[in-house]
Amino acid sequence: MAIDKETIKHVAHLARIDLQPNELDKLSANLQDILGFIDKLSSLDVEKVSPTSHILPISNVLREDEPRTSLTPEKALENAPSKKGSFFSVPKVIE
Amino acid sequence: MELNQLTAHELLEKLKSKEICSRTILLSLSQRIEKTDPKVKAYVRNQGPVKFAPQDEAFGELNGLPVTIKDNICTSGLNTECCSKILRGFRPPYDATVIDKLKKAGAQIFPLKANMDEFAFGSSTENSFFGPTANPWKLDCVPGGSSGGSAAAVASDEAIWALGSDTGGSIRQPASFCGVVGLKPTYGRVSRYGLIAFASSLDQIGPLTKDVEDSALLCGLISGYDPQDSTSINQSVPDYTKSLTGDIKGLKIGIPKEYFVEGLDPEVKSVIEEAIDKLKSLGAVIKQVSLPHTEYAVPVYYIIATAEASSNLARFDGVQYGYRAQADNLLQMYKETRAEGFGQEAKRRILLGTFALSHGYYDAYYLRALKVRSLIKQDFDRVFQEFDCIVAPTSPTAAFKIGERTEDPLKMYLSDIYTISVNLAGIPAISVPCGFTKQGLPVGLQIMAKPFDEEMLFKTAYAYEQNTDWHKIKPKL
Numbered sequence: 001m002a003i004d005k006e007t008i009k010h011v012a013h014l015a016r017i018d019l020q021p022n023e024l025d026k027l028s029a030n031l032q033d034i035l036g037f038i039d040k041l042s043s044l045d046v047e048k049v050s051p052t053s054h055i056l057p058i059s060n061v062l063r064e065d066e067p068r069t070s071l072t073p074e075k076a077l078e079n080a081p082s083k084k085g086s087f088f089s090v091p092k093v094i095e
Numbered sequence: 096m097e098l099n100q101l102t103a104h105e106l107l108e109k110l111k112s113k114e115i116c117s118r119t120i121l122l123s124l125s126q127r128i129e130k131t132d133p134k135v136k137a138y139v140r141n142q143g144p145v146k147f148a149p150q151d152e153a154f155g156e157l158n159g160l161p162v163t164i165k166d167n168i169c170t171s172g173l174n175t176e177c178c179s180k181i182l183r184g185f186r187p188p189y190d191a192t193v194i195d196k197l198k199k200a201g202a203q204i205f206p207l208k209a210n211m212d213e214f215a216f217g218s219s220t221e222n223s224f225f226g227p228t229a230n231p232w233k234l235d236c237v238p239g240g241s242s243g244g245s246a247a248a249v250a251s252d253e254a255i256w257a258l259g260s261d262t263g264g265s266i267r268q269p270a271s272f273c274g275v276v277g278l279k280p281t282y283g284r285v286s287r288y289g290l291i292a293f294a295s296s297l298d299q300i301g302p303l304t305k306d307v308e309d310s311a312l313l314c315g316l317i318s319g320y321d322p323q324d325s326t327s328i329n330q331s332v333p334d335y336t337k338s339l340t341g342d343i344k345g346l347k348i349g350i351p352k353e354y355f356v357e358g359l360d361p362e363v364k365s366v367i368e369e370a371i372d373k374l375k376s377l378g379a380v381i382k383q384v385s386l387p388h389t390e391y392a393v394p395v396y397y398i399i400a401t402a403e404a405s406s407n408l409a410r411f412d413g414v415q416y417g418y419r420a421q422a423d424n425l426l427q428m429y430k431e432t433r434a435e436g437f438g439q440e441a442k443r444r445i446l447l448g449t450f451a452l453s454h455g456y457y458d459a460y461y462l463r464a465l466k467v468r469s470l471i472k473q474d475f476d477r478v479f480q481e482f483d484c485i486v487a488p489t490s491p492t493a494a495f496k497i498g499e500r501t502e503d504p505l506k507m508y509l510s511d512i513y514t515i516s517v518n519l520a521g522i523p524a525i526s527v528p529c530g531f532t533k534q535g536l537p538v539g540l541q542i543m544a545k546p547f548d549e550e551m552l553f554k555t556a557y558a559y560e561q562n563t564d565w566h567k568i569k570p571k572l
Contacts, residue, residue, distance in 0.1 A: 007450070011446050011450045014449050015405060015433070016412070016429040016430050017430060017433045017434050017437070017442055017445065018427075018430040018433075018434035019434070019442075023439075023442070027442065030443055030504050031443070031446060031447055031450070033504070033505050034397065034508075035447075037394060037505055038394040038398060038460070040394050041394050041398075041463050041467055042463070044391065044467060046466035046467060046470070049466040049469050049470060050466070051468070051469060052466075052472060053465055054296055055282050055472065055521030056282065056326065056328065056521065058326070058328070063322065071188055078186070078188060079415065079416035079417070080415060081413060081417070081418070081419035090414055090428065091422060091425050091428050092423075092425070093425045
């Protein structure tokens with residue numbers, strides 16, 4: 001499977017990362033190598049194998065819906081790069 | 096012998112009899128750090144003399160004994176940055192469950208955190224925003240990774256013991272490179288609450304220690320069900336120190352032939368073969384076994400781990416914590432924050448994972464990888480029907496030179512070839528020192544067991560350790 005620069009640009013947009021032109025070249029080459037190696041998997045017949053997304057035989061772990069204390073707004077905002085009142089503040093979204 | 100050179104269980108004896116107090120241990124560590132850490136660089140954000148919180152009353156099982164913590168485990172009020180620029184200045188408002196458990200047992204959380212590859216992405220600790228850690232045995236070599244800071248700190252007596260995390264070998268491989276004991280517990284044995292997530296279906300926290308007894312002790316302290324982590328398992332935690340009997344007569348040990356193929360360094364191979372002979376002389380029954388899907392483990396891992404990482408790292412967007420780039424609009428703020436905040440390897444893995452999950456590629460990559468993961472797990476299930484444990488090298492080589500593999504990510508990924516399958520199968524494994532190369536670099540022996548059979552690991556590792564002296568040899572710094 002070949003991965004071209006346009007695909008990488010698209011994936012970088014999906015991942016919300018701005019790439020510099022020199023980074024784009026290097027990462028394209030790296031990912032091309034890695035995907036070439038990963039292609040090894042296509043030689044296996046896995047049609048009848050079920051996927052393992054989770055190793056333990058547990059599913060749908062639920063808990064009682066009971067109120068409990070959580071972080072105070074002050075505590076939750078302690079690490080915020082920018083805040084206003086009891087909110088995280090970000091650049092304008094709507095003009 | 097200085098206090099910092101002792102094991103935790105030796106120090107606990109002295110604390111119990113009031114021969115020493117925890118303050119003297121901290122002083123001994125801080126003097127050692129001042130002397131050797133400028134060379135080793137196991138700790139990050141080290142601003143000269145280590146400052147300690149005023150001494151609380153020593154209490155509990157640990158009586159104030161210090162524990163060193165990897166920089167990706169949340170410690171309340173103490174910087175936890177995953178050695179990434181994007182988490183610059185992050186002080187968690189809460190403790191990870193393992194930290195909470197250790198504090199309740201009377202531990203002091205060491206005020207400096209251990210170096211690591213950014214977000215645990217790496218096998219050499221060279222991907223740290225703060226720069227690499229050196230291998231205490233040979234300063235121009237890597238300590239392994241990603242828990243390289245934890246391993247190097249323990250090996251150089253800058254820590255009594257430490258916690259690391261293991262997603263594809265990140266505890267065992269640095270333990271092997273630095274000549275210490277490293278344990279990855281069964282997936283679900285230790286709570287991941289407060290461990291900054293890399294790949295949620297693979298990550299486990301575990302101990303790096305000077306000997307097997309300390310490993311058993313620390314594993315017991317951090318294990319157990321946690322309602323805050325819905326993947327932790329509600330199963331009682333045995334007293335692991337009871338497995339330290341030294342008796343492995345009649346134990347059935349499998350040696351996987353796929354781990355002794357091309358790529359295994361001949362020197363490492365002969366050291367491992369000697370260790371296997373030792374186990375045989377102690378009464379274990381050794382037989383060759385097969386784990387036929389071993390060669391697919393690395394490709395499967397680099398799809399699953401990067402897919403999970405790309406999703407987990409979406410939260411680092413400059414809004415709630417850490418670094419934020421200045422930009423006029425929100426989308427550009429996200430993109431520039433992530434461009435400036437993540438290092439090269441983090442970007443590489445996020446892009447690979449995003450690609451593997453993206454429309455049109457999901458079935459060919461991610462779904463296929465999940466299916467091959469089942470095959471890898473079935474290989475282990477089959478062997479464990481007949482065998483008590485599996486023994487193999489931890490890594491195909493001893494520590495490599497700093498800079499040697501940074502330009503070739505694929506070559507770096509292959510240094511985890513013997514550790515990755517364990518995470519994919521969710522089983523526990525331990526690495527114990529088993530000798531040295533001619534250059535004087537340590538080699539680790541890996542022991543793997545069935546899920547929730549950590550006792551088997553401690554039993555086998557302890558029997559081996561008690562009949563060898565490798566763990567007593569220290570690097571000259």
